[in-house]
Amino acid sequence: MIEVERLRKRYGSKVAVDDLSFEVRPGRVTGFLGPNGAGKSTTMRMILGLDRPSGGAVSINGRSYGSRRRPLFEIGALLDAKAVHGGRSAYNHLRCLAQSNGIGRRRVDEVIDLVGLGSVAGKRVKGFSLGMSQRLGIAAALLGDPGILMFDEPVNGLDPEGIAWIRTFMKAMAAEGRTVFVSSHLMSEMAVTADHLVVIGRGRLVADASIDDVISGSTQKSVLVRSPRADQLSSLLDRHGATVATAPDGALTVSGLDAAAIGDAAAEAGIALHELSPQRASLEEAYMALTQDSVEYAAVSTGGGSAGPGAAAGAPAAAGAAGAAGAAVPDSAWAAPGTAGARTPEQAVPAPIDDPWAKGPTS
């Protein structure tokens, strides 16, 4: 069990991780998803006590990492497969790590066999392919047979066979009751490996939900509507029970009503429509919207709309606003992503960041 509480990391004026709280539970694969630069690796380094948090705390099985005498028995991590001394053999690499925690020679041989590196154990790591390096890193993580495993982008750069091996491996580890925490910037990868997702964007928590909820949430329909009388249409649709988000260019993203109902309602009121196109968010699109705009969400809170790429220019200036809105509670929006906000107007979201799925695909 990993508990991250109000974790913050600041590099100079840049906030890499901002008020991040989540838990990683045993018995399932928890995906840690976010675009490159979202703060995933920074968070993982703070979990391992490598980077010092600017605020907040991490505990592993109830204790902080730094006080541990033999951490390899509790948590095994693979942050960067290529972060090994190339001149050392695979065996000696594992041996020195094992020795530091008082782990014997026999276990080193075991983990080497476990990851299938037996034939190259005596070879220098310098010549290893990325796939072999990943296996070596996983062997190192397994040395203490720990209950918690943590991998940073383990499938990056792997061939399909290597990817399949890692997926199977992670699932098997979770099935044995271990806590498995794995980061990726690819939603598609998480969709096939993870049971639960923690999504972050620009250092902030965007979502913390089961993979099923995420999928059902993201496949909800929305409709893109353009009209010269967008404002009137917006309030009209609102009365019909839809949730409407307004983009800066005036386009409305409507959820909770299908295209036919929107068209009928508009015709009844005599409002012309210039565009009426049903949207279906793919997992990937929804994720992009979720993470790319995570700063803009807070910045345009009054509009209730998705900012989209058009608003991106304002993003840097909005960073301060995002920080000020630090008390926003993304967790709650994810209690039931499929239903909250988007489909029930009573639950209309107070600030757009609370339910990014409601906006459907942006742009």
Place this chain on the structure above:
Amino acid sequence: MTTLSPTGPTGIATSAPTTGIAADLTNVVRSEWTKFRSVRSTYWTLIASVVVTVGLSAAICAGFEHGASQEDKQTTDLVQLTLTGAFLSQLLIGVLGVLVITSEYGTGMIRTTLTAVPRRWLVLAGKAIVFAVVVLVVSTAMAFAAFLVGQAILSQSLSVSLSESGGYRAVTGAGLYLTVVGLFGLGIGTIIRHTAGAISALVGVLLVLMIVVSLLPSSLNDHIWRYLPSNAGSAIMKTRPDSSTMAPWNGFALFCGYTAATLVVGAILMGRRDA
């Protein structure tokens, strides 16, 4: 992958007692010993040091034996002459000390290391212990080798022996000096973390500082010269009193002080900084 069972710590044979700081340090020392002996740069650097120390001393002694004036032969510190190679090999040993830590930062291995041993000072202590023991043995052996080779070469016209005053101290002192230079490199490497930068700093402190100070007006120079790290430390290799340097053990103690301070600063920074 289903062959794994979640047995936990009890399922794994451990090789050391499980409690106490001594046990932890023992584990870390074992680990660092494996690291130190399992990369080729260790061997190459040590072999190069031996070759340079003995070879340069032999060449200098041979040149001296043939070319020096009778007056020079009377006044020169012959024991120190046989140890001249140490002035060059100190750079190699210093670089080896730097590499012990910067190679971990350079490759990213340090993050794996510190994940396994979160109490960082233990890692630095383990490295220092392993390095000091190995380098003390090697550099003492090569200091004696250099002396014996030099002695043999000089013996054609001069006599120099370990038993003359300060002889033993100077030769064993060469081993001690080189070991502490290496630890000094380890400290600088821990502070700077980048190989090139740390090596530059080491060379700067050991050699460039001497050049800079020698350019100062002598009123200043006289006060500073003897306290420079390499001058203070290498005083232990002299057998003839020299007004421009500190007394052998005093100088060496000062150099040890510089080194200890560097290591302590390194340990503090290592504990505070993000890895």
